[in-house]
Amino acid sequence: MNSDISQIKYPADIPARKFYRRLLDPLIAIGLLYLLMRVSGHPFTANHVVLAILTFFISSTVFGWTDPWRDASSSNVLTLGKSIVGAWLATIVLLLFFSYVAGLVSLFQQRETVIWLAITPPVLLFAQIVLQKAGMGLSRTNVRSVVLVGVNELSVKLAERVDENPDLRMEINGFFDDRDTSRQPTGQKVTLLGSMSDIPAYVRKHNVNTIFISQPISAQPRIRKLLNELQDTTASIYFLPDIYVFDLIQARFDSVAGLPVVAICESPFTGINNMIKRGSDFVLALMIQIILLPLMLGIAIAIKVTSPGPVIFRQRRYGLDGEEIIVYKFRSMTVCEDGARVVQATKNDQRVTRIGAFLRRTSLDELPQFFNVLQGRMSIVGPRPHAIAHNELYRKQIKGYMLRHKVRPGITGWAQVNGFRGETDTLDKMEARIAYDLDYLRRWSLALDLWIIARTVGVVLKRDNAY
Template sequence: MPARKFYRRLLDPLIAIGLLYLITVLSGHVFSANHVVLAILTFLISCTVFGWSDPWRDASASNVPMLGKSIALAWMAVVVLLLFFAYVAGLFALFLQRETLIWLAITPPALLLAQIILQKASFGLHGKSMRSVIMVGVNELSVKLAERVDENPDLRMEVSGFFDDRDSSRQPEDRQVPLLGGMADIPSYVRNNNINTIFISQPISAQPRIRKLLNELQDTTASIYFLPDIYVFDLIQARFDSVAGLPVVAICESPFTGINSMVKRGSDIVLALIIQLLLLPVMLGIAIAIKSTSPGPVIFRQRRYGLDGEEIIVYKFRSMTVCEDGAQVVQATRNDQRITRVGAFLRRSSLDELPQFFNVLQGRMSIVGPRPHAVAHNELYRKKIKGYMLRHKVRPGITGWAQVNGFRGETDTLDKMEARIAYDLDYLRRWSLALDLWIIARTVGVVLKRDNAY
């Protein structure tokens, strides 16, 4: 599926940007710096939204209305996010121009036409014949694959049935399927019924039986695929890859590899620059207020753990009379006497975090990611919470999935910290640019509520 993945993540955004350029030029206007910013935002947002929604996976070229609806809904999501960031960046006037309105209107039909052409071309290349498929083993993974094959007619596959040595009475109640036979019946069935594809979904412990089956299928022309039972593990960004030409399976990996890394870093730089320019007067005012109301530095520097568990220096506006960064760091609590008058306002409004956008531009942090904890807290909780250090497989964030789900500020019990870590790991599993943008939007509401920030 590499071509489809490429299409989902790159071709649709490139078509949209190409249309923006073409319509602007044909309208007699210059493709200005503002148009370039709009094009970059379009690429970053649509690259993930279209990949996330996967309209072509749920609707085939033979069902044009459904395909058109899926593309239209995805484009609407892109437009809403574009309007939000255009307003923040001061580019909203661009959307009132005639050529931009035309671009917004004709992009969905253009994407639909491109999708139909590509699907028809792919259909022509692969031929019209259906490939007959059997599943070896009845489990959650094989049943899910069979369902996906049935839902995707463009795969040109038809599942004939399942084979398993367990009869139907021994199958799990939540996934009982009709059986065509046991493992010993597979070779003869494949030969007699011209089976094209076999998916083997058996546990690692069944290796001897799998080897025996493969030997018996040597005299057939069936394509054989193995579905490993890696899903029994607590996976983070599981995927197949190769190292020096040898296949490997990633069980626990960062979501930011390949193009995802470029999308994440690019969106961080663009958004951080925009926010810094907009809030520069506010930051200067805060610095003056801190310096004139209490002794000490304006910026508080604290050691935190960053990407891959390496120590980084994180910036914050000083909100306390102390600058703790030792072996023991006491979290701020309600009515904490160490908090200054200006600091209390800064912490409630999260304005004390604004200098961390400089950390983002330095590459030490991201706008969205697991919140960095003091080194002293890391050393404490890494021994008490399973998987705690996995949150450091990505850059720490100014805001995060845990913070917009109620775990902002003080974590005074182990249960609260465990819940925060659970959300951090869930973020690693589910990451997309659309999720990042959703977290940023929700952060605004959380900050306005001022809950749990002392």
Template sequence: MRGNFTLSGAIEAFIDPLIVVAVLYACAAWHGERLLSPAYMILGALSFALTFPGNIGLHESTRKMVRKVATNWLLFAGATGAFGYASGYLHYFPQSMLVAWLSATPIALVAAHAAARQALPAWLAIGDNQRIAVVVGVNDIGLKLAREFRAHPYLGTRVVGFFDDRPRARLPDTGDAPLLGPLAGLAEFVKRRRVEAIYLALPMAPQPRILALLDELKDTTASIYFVPDIFVTDLIQGRVDNVGGMAVVAVCETPFTGLNHIVKRGSDFVLALLILLLLSPVLLAVAIGVKLSSPGPVVFKQRRYGLDGLEILVYKFRSMTVCDDGARVQQATRNDSRITPFGAFIRRTSLDELPQFINVVQGRMSIVGPRPHAVAHNEAYRKLIKGYMIRHKVKPGITGWAQVNGYRGETETLDKMEKRIEYDLDYLRNWSLGLDLWIIVRTALMVVRDPNAY
């Protein structure tokens, strides 16, 4: 399961503001009011802004949920009522409508939260919707963490077992999650079973042992968490999270969780669709040019690694006389004889990348992110560069932080690829929507004057 925390986080953030606005318009419609009038549009926008994001967690007890709904609604009603009375804005609305809204909203909020608590675990239990996790360390902390996941199914995480170096006879009962073996077998198990989250519940005294374990896990795409507080360098989106109120520390995680995921995916989809519509004549012209310039398909499809290291098909306009996609793929070099004359032009102007906006609309890629490499290159470099696979914690991009910093095109030496990966990981650590926009601007400026484009 990818994005289960995103789903629950989005529900927690949006459920209150959406219900508040929906009940407002339902009450207005019941009273025969004009819904698109400026008064109702302003009140709807104000209500959404003041209640976003919601602060009621799905893990909280029903009693606490009801109490927080009631107190939050009273505070909201008091604040907006005082403002409306002082400004005279209240007089734009029928009193009976306002009373109905104030009365019905908390009931609707409680019902919506109760429904979410019932529906989300059921949805997560269907098919492959659960995130697979393992806990390292059979101790009080590790056992409690596994119990929290079992007690809060809305998290969508299933602990399949524990890893610990101690003999089974010295360990407490692990319950439903079995002991899977010693730490030496963890990395291989994670790769074989496609484990998506690892929770390290180890004592911090043997720090070299933990750092060695982290080095082994850098050749996986699993999210890694320490439980509880630790000190460690080179964090990827390091932050404190919680499981049922219990603190965990993210050591290696994607920046696109919660609202960030919604912002990233929404901006990608809208912008990619707009670009495809606006540049459709250019796409048609390039397609005709490729077809007339040399025999072969117009669009070149190549297997590459996407989110969480899963293979995806990436589209490009064909710029060469060959379509390599096997166990060995030779990178394009300057004055490469395989590049057609028209192919050289579309590579220099980056027009060959335009079909990848279709990949973005499909959800396989982002506009900005680490550039995807051929599967053959991935398998070679993951053995040579520590932390190489971490770049796959996010979707690959059409352009990226490494590319706008001079690491576009051929990486004929290992140190060049190491610098590209360094920039990719720096992007993961420091992502923001502003950084994405800056990379897009720099990419546009580089298209006509990039010496590494060939």
């Protein structure tokens, strides 16, 4: 199976730097904007509130995406400063774009806003240095020594992630394995400290703090023997189950009523991620609806006067968790098919009206779906909703097809900006679309959503595969 064990989220992989980039940095930037407006004597208006909301969503995403804090544990202030400046410049570009869409460009002509954009990076750098100095003593004395039992893909990946995340305050001493080097994963450079029988003595001698056991269930007798021998040490022991043999989607460790569980297949939109996704959807959809309302009224009138039938085409689709929803579109055809058999539109389809052909080429027929976003039935970005008839057909032919319904369907999606927009006249094309949909579930971030929205504009202008 096509699994990626780098997608696994371990409990220890939630270091302080994720808090910095997801919450603290945006709050510092917003607080600085508010302070400048108050000091200058100007009111903090509703437009500034919208700018603050955009700053929070965009900066938290960009700083999480570019990860300027990866070098935060080093003493190279210049390197860290460059990283912060780069992330903030990317934030400014996106702020200007969305502020233009929202009609807030005039804010950037204010002297206070310009000063805010200029001084935010050094303020963020200063805040990071202060926080780093405050925690320096801890980072030096609380580094945990770690050994891993078993050399395999999962344990090597864990070692790599520990090395990449200095804020975990872990140091890998090496590996223990009963197999000789010829039977260990090829291409992997590891420090082999000995066999499993050598572990207890090594742990006591070197005062090892943490042990990760990455052994298959078939090794249970050896693991039980090892655990018994380690009871006279103070080492913390963790077991890494070999779940990487499955096709993982948002896999993570969690607990339910105090009992440990392993999520093999989960929606990316849980906890704070769900709030970020829903909040960004609502804000962007509301702004877009306000801006495009005159255009939508014009389209509605054009449809009404050029062909008989309703302006809005309502079709049953599968939404979040496979529940049936009603999706809105401007009617672009002479028929409103929603039965057990739905024929996809093809090139030169005679059912498409004259105004409908234009709407479909430009994707303007999708605009009413922003109302679906405001209702909470859809997202701006997500797997495109298929007709129920198509769902029932392809769920039997494509493995993992229904997993795309673990998230709300989208107006645009990862598949659409990668060439799978419009008609899917072969099974291979639909399989490729589903592969991108599932990849979106694995990779989701707000930055990816913004990137897909930006790419959608170019895709629509090219007008490929839209009939």
